[in-house]
Amino acid sequence: MSVISTDDWLYELKTSQKLNNSRDFEDLQRTILCSQLVEHFNGATLQEIQFELQQQGLFQAHENIDIKKLQDQNTWEIVQEEYFYLKKRWGGPDIPIYIFPLTQEQNITNKNGVAYPDALFLFIGELEREELKALFAHEYNHVCRLRYLNKSLREVTLLDSLILEGLAECAVEEIYGSKWLAPWLGDYSSEKMLAIWKTQFLPNINIQDLNNHVEYLYGGKLPRWIGYCIGYEIVRTYIQSHSAKELLKKSSKNILTGSAFPL
Numbered sequence: 001m002s003v004i005s006t007d008d009w010l011y012e013l014k015t016s017q018k019l020n021n022s023r024d025f026e027d028l029q030r031t032i033l034c035s036q037l038v039e040h041f042n043g044a045t046l047q048e049i050q051f052e053l054q055q056q057g058l059f060q061a062h063e064n065i066d067i068k069k070l071q072d073q074n075t076w077e078i079v080q081e082e083y084f085y086l087k088k089r090w091g092g093p094d095i096p097i098y099i100f101p102l103t104q105e106q107n108i109t110n111k112n113g114v115a116y117p118d119a120l121f122l123f124i125g126e127l128e129r130e131e132l133k134a135l136f137a138h139e140y141n142h143v144c145r146l147r148y149l150n151k152s153l154r155e156v157t158l159l160d161s162l163i164l165e166g167l168a169e170c171a172v173e174e175i176y177g178s179k180w181l182a183p184w185l186g187d188y189s190s191e192k193m194l195a196i197w198k199t200q201f202l203p204n205i206n207i208q209d210l211n212n213h214v215e216y217l218y219g220g221k222l223p224r225w226i227g228y229c230i231g232y233e234i235v236r237t238y239i240q241s242h243s244a245k246e247l248l249k250k251s252s253k254n255i256l257t258g259s260a261f262p263l
Contacts, residue, residue, distance in 0.1 A: 002080055002083060002084075002094075002096070002097065003076050003079050003080040003083060003097045003099065004096050004097060004098050004099075005076070006033075006076075006098050006099050006100060007067055007070070007071060007076060007099075009032060009033055009036065010065060010067045010100070010101070011067060012032055013028060013029065013032045013033065014065070014067070016028050016032060024061075025061035025062045026050070026061045026062075028061065029050060029061040030046040030047065030049075030050050031046075033050075033100075034046045034049045034050045034053070037049055037053075037098070037119075040116055040118060040119040053100075053114075053121065054103070056112055056113075056114045056121065056123060057102050057103055057111075057112035057123030058100050058103060058121075058123055059100060059101045059102065059103045059104070059123075060103050060104075060105060063101075063103065063104050065101040066101070067101070069126065070099070070101060070124060073124075073126070073127065073129075073132070074129075075099055075124055075127075075132065076099060078129060078132055078133060079097060079099060079122065079132065079136050082133045082136050082137065083097060083136070083140065086136075086137055086140050086141075087140075090140075090141070090144050090248060091144075092140060092143065092144040092147070093143065093144065093147050095118055095119055095120055095143055096118075096119050096120075097119075097120045097121075097122070097136075098119065098120070098121045098122070099121075099122045099124060100121070100122070100123055100124070101123070101124060101125075102123040102124055102125040103123070109125075110124075110125030110126055110127060111123065111124055111125060111127055111131070111132075111135050113135055113136070113138065113139035114139070115139045115140070115142035115143045115146065116143075116146075116153075117143065117146045117147060117153075120136075120139050120140060120142075120143055121139075122135065122136060122139065130176055130179075130180060131180060133176060134172045134175075134176045134180035137168075137171060137172055137175060137176065138168040138169070138171070138172050139168075141167055141168040141171045141172075141248070142164055142168055144248050145163075145164050145167055145168075145248055146164070148248055148249050149252075153209070153210045154208060154209045154210075155208055155209075156208065156209070156210055156213075157205060157206050157207065157208055157252070158201070158204055158205050158206070158207045158208075158212075158213050158216055159205040159206070159252045159253070159256060160252050161210060161213045161216070161217060161227070161231070162201070162205075162216075162217075162227055162230055162231035162234060162252075163231060163234065163235060163252040163255050163256070164231070165217065165227070165228050165231040165232065166231035166232045166233070166234050166235030166236070166255075167235055167247065167248065169181055169182060169185065169228070169231075169232045169235070170232065170235045170236055170239060170244075170247075174244075181232075182225075182228060182232075184224070184225040184228065184229065185228065185229055185232050187223075187224075187225065187229060188223065188226065188229050190233065190260070193226070193229060193230050193233055194260075194261065196222065196223070196226060196230070197230055197261050198262075200216070200222060201216065201227075201230060202263070204216070213227070217231075230261070233259075233260070233261070234255065234256055234259040234260075234261050235247075235255060235259070237259045237260035237261070238255045238256075238258045238259040241258065242258050
């Protein structure tokens with residue numbers, strides 16, 4: 001598998017919207033886009049698939065999407081080229097990659113991505129070439145790591161999630177440079193992260209299911225993005241004193257034990 005020609009799907013959607021002015025745009029999006037993705041969502045309904053992807057950044061069905069702008073950025077070609085490069089570099093799996101416009105309601109960032117064990121989705125606004133490559137690398141690194149872990153998303157522990165994000169950011173830093181790291185990774189001092197690690201994370205590192213990790217990763221009651229920052233620091237400090245070779249295939253506990261974050 002490789003990058004899917006979702007631009008063809010998008011043009012079909014736009015044409016259908018013009019020809020079916022009376023038809024519900026949400027229904028058209030489900031019929032033309034979501035119906036082709038059911039194999040990745042374990043029996044979910046088209047409505048459930050649509051909702052999940054819209055939560056991740058998929059454009060709203062009523063939005064006037066600019067497909068040509070994404071084509072002019074060579075979006076599909078750049079991701080295809082980077083996929084072949086990273087697949088060889090990391091010994092990664094063959095997966096389908098789906099690219100869609102980012103919703104205009106997303107005003108925090110101009111990009112997002114989501115990785116599943118057997119598929120990868122990118123939601124794109126206007127991006128520089130290197131920024132697009134770094135985004136894809138982050139998400140494909142997740143796919144490679146999830147394949148190694150060989151767990152369902154419900155079996156993944158909080159520690160696995162932290163290492164997952166740390167590995168992806170360190171991979172981006174290694175290949176593309178620190179310019180393309182997530183901007184919040186420098187928000188907290190080592191002392192603050194260690195204090196929060198000991199009180200909030202360490203007692204809960206075995207909590208399973210990605211849905212239960214949201215508060216820890218993104219913040220809310222906890223500081224914003226704190227889990228991403230801690231995950232990056234765990235992997236970064238591991239690399240400082242250990243070989244980074246075969247890092248994707250090291251256990252989460254092994255990486256933690258070799259880091260600056262005590263068990």
